[in-house]
Amino acid sequence: MKFVKYILIVLMMIGLSCKKEKKTLKKELITVKVAKKKYVVYQVFTRLFGNPNTNNKPWGTIEENGVGKFNDFTNKALKEIKDLGVSHIWYTGVPHHAVINDYTKYGIPNDDPDVVKGRAGSPYAVKDYYNVNPDLAVNVENRLEEFEALIKRTHDLGMKVIIDIVPNHVARNYKSISKPEGIKDFGEEDDTSVVYDINNNFYYNLNEAFKVPVWKNGYTPLGDEKPLLEDNEFPEVPAKWTGNGSRLSQPDMNDWYETVKVNYGISPEGKKDFDELPIGFENENYKMHFDFWKNKAIPNSWLKFRDIVMFWLDKGVDGFRYDMAEMVPVEFWSYLNSSIKMKNPEAFLMAEVYNPALYRDYIKKGKMDYLYDKVQLYDTIKSVIQGKGKTDHIPPILDDLKDIEHHMLHFLENHDEQRLASPDFAGSPKKGKPAMVVSATSTTSPTMIYFGQEAGEDGSEQAGFGSPTRTSIFDYVGVPAHQRWVNNKQFDGGQLTSEEKELRNFYKRLLNFTISSNALVGNYQDVHLYNRKNTKGYNDKMLSFVRWSDDEKLIIVSNFDAENKYEFKLEIPDDIISNWKLSEGSYEVEDQLYKQFVSNLKIENGIGTIKIKLDVLESFILKIK
Incomplete structure (x- = not known):
C-alpha cells in the first residue's frame, strides 16, 4: 500500500503547521482570477457502478458476484450524476488491464494469477492501452465501440470524460492485441542484453529469471482456489524491475509485483539522458514547452505514451488522471502535457503527487492542471474529523498553497483512501459534512467525490485481495449503499434509507452551489x-x-x-x-x-x-x- 511512504511527509507537514502557528497572526488576502467556475469531478469505479449483485462472496467470480457494464451508464444514470453538480466523470479502470477471466475465444490471452492482484485485477496493471477492459462490455468484440458510445452519452449531457493513464508502470504481461498499425509494444524492441539503454522501455536483471513473490501470512492468489495458471511461476527472462522501483528479480509480496517499471531515459545511477528544461522555463506556457521538445532526442517510452494519449483524445476523451506522477521525471510531463494541450487546450489533466516540495515543479514545469491535495489538506482534515487534530492547522495550509491553490484538487474519498463512513476513518458519513463544506468552498480548485460517498458507503465488504474500509478495486464486488441508490438500475435512490437520502441531498445542494457561485x-x-x-x-x-x-x-x-x-x-x-x-x-x-x-x-x-x-x-x- 502507499501509506507507509507518506509517514515522513505527513510528519514534516505537521511540523510545518506547528511552526506557522507560532508566527504572529496576520490577515492574508488571496486574490484569484484563474477560474471562471468551479469544477466537480465524479470518480466512478466503472465495473462496480451498475452491478446489482449483492452476493459479495470473497474472491467471488464474475458469475457469482456480478460486474457492471458501460451500458449501465444510461441517460437516466448520467443525468442523475449531472444533477449532483458534476462537470467531469473520471471513469476509473477503463484501459484493458489484467483480469482472471477467460476471454481466449476473443483472442485475448489469459492472465496468470501469480502476477494479478485479486480476481478482477488492478486497474493500474494495464496490459493493452489500445483497448478497454472486456469485463465492461456486453459484447466483448465491440467493447471499444461500447465505450465510445458512453463517451458520446456523457458529452450529450454536458459532462467531460477522464480516464486513467499510468506512465510509471505497465502490467508484467503487457501485450497489446489491439494496437494500431505501426505501433510497437512496450519492450518489443528492447535490447535485453543490457541493464539499461535510453530507448529500452524496461530495466533488466541480466541472466536472472523473474520469481513469483513468497506469499506470507496464509495469502495465496485467489484464496483457496487453485486455477490452472496458478503454479507459483511466471516466465520472464531476463527479469524486469518492478513498478514501485524494486530491482529484485523476486520482489516482495508487498511490492507492486504485478507491474514492471517503465524506463524514461534515466540510468540506474540516476543520470538523465535527455535535455532538461532551462532555468526559468517554468514560467513559459505550454506552447513554448511544446516547441522546446521539437527536434530533441526523445526516449522511446515518451513517444509510446504520447501515441497512447493521442489515441484516446481522438476517441473523444477530454482528460487524464495520471497515477503516481512523481515517479516519472517532470521533463516527460512537460513533453506529454504540452503535446496534449496543443491538440486540446481545454484538456483536464490531474495527477497524484504526494511530495509538497514537488507541487510547483509538476504544475509549472510539468504543465499539470491539478494535483491531489492529499498530504496537506486531506490529511489535516482527516485528523480533525477523527478528533486528533485542530482546525487551527487548516488556515496555514491554505496560506502555504495560495500561489497554486487553484491547482490543488480537493477530495475526501477516492479509490486509494478509506471510506468516510468506515470505522477506521470517521465511522459515520455525517462527520464528513463540515469537512465537505470546507473542502468544496475554501479555494477555487475542483472538488472530487467518489461514487457511493454521497450515499454514505462504508467500504466494509471483504472482497478478497486487500482489506475492507476501501471499496475493493481488485475483485468483483457490490457496493451496498450505492446499490440502494441504483435500485435495480432505476437510478432513483428507491432503496436508500431516509438518512442516506438526506446525505445525498446535502451533497447535491452543496456541489450545485459551488458550481454556480461567483x-x-x-x-x-x-x-x-x-x-x-x-x-x-x-x-x-x-x-x-x-x-x-x-x-x-x-x-x-x-x-x-x-x-x-x-x-x-x-x-x-x-x-x-x-x-x-x-x-x-x-x-x-x-x-x-x-x-x-x-x-x-x-x-x-x-x-x-x-x-x-x-x-x-x-x-x-x-x-x-
Missing part, C-alpha cells in the same frame, strides 16, 4: 485565527473564512464537533468590511445550503459581528443580501 472563484480570507483570539465560545472545532467577488459575499462557518452545539458572535475584521465597502449598520445574511438559517451582520466601528447557532456537524454558507 464568490467561490473569487477571493479568500481566513477569519478563523482572528476569531480564535477574539471571540468567546469559538474553539478549535470551528472553522471560518470568507469568500467574495464583486457581486457575491460569503461567510462560511463549520462545526466539526460531533457532540456539541455552539453559540457565539462571529467577528469579521475591519479590513474585510472595508474591502467589501460596507457601511455601518445591519445586513441580512442567509444560509445558502438549506436557506433555513437567517441572521444579521452588524457593523459597528468598522467591525462586523454575526450571531451564530451551530448544531453538531453543521455548516453555514452565509450570503450577504
